[in-house]
Amino acid sequence: MKLNKGSFSPKFNSVLDEMLDCSRELMEAVEELKRDARADAEKSDIMARAKAKAIILSKDKGKSAEIREAYADAGYAEQRKEAFLAKAEKEAQLEKVRGLRQRLSALQTFVNSTKAEADAFHYGQAE
Secondary structure (H helix, E strand, O other): OOOOHHHOOHHHHHHHHHHHHHHHHHHHHHHHHHHHHHHHHHHHHHHHHHHHHHHHHHHHOOOOHHHHHHHHHHHOHHHHHHHHHHHHHHHHHHHHHHHHHHHHHHHHHHHHHHHHHHHHHHOOOOO
16 A cells, blocks of 8 residues: 555654564564574474484493483584574574564554544544
8 A cells, every 4th residue: 555645744654664664674584584493493403313313323332321321412512502593593583573563563553543533533523
C-alpha cells in the first residue's frame, strides 16, 4: 500500500518511516536467523559425528568409563565448542528478531490508535 505522506503530520510521517525501517531490519534479521539456524544444525551434526568417533576411539584407552569418557571429551572438544558458539549465535539472532517484532508491533499499535482517534474525531465522536 502506497501512502501519501504529505497528508500526515511530520510526527506521524516519522513513525511511518520508523515502521518501514523496522520492517526492513526485521526481514534482514529473519534471513540472518535462517543462516544461523543452518550453521547451528551443521555444527551440531559435525559435533555428533566427532563425538561418536571419539567414543569409538576411546574404547582402547582404558578400562574405566571415566578414562574413556575423558579421552572422548578431549577428542571432540573443538567441534563441541564450535557447535555451542553456533547455537549461541542463533539464539542471539532469535532474540534480535523477537525484539524487532515487539518494536514493530508497538509502532503498529500507535498507528492504529492514532487512526481510531482520527476516525472518532472525523465522525464527531471525540472533541
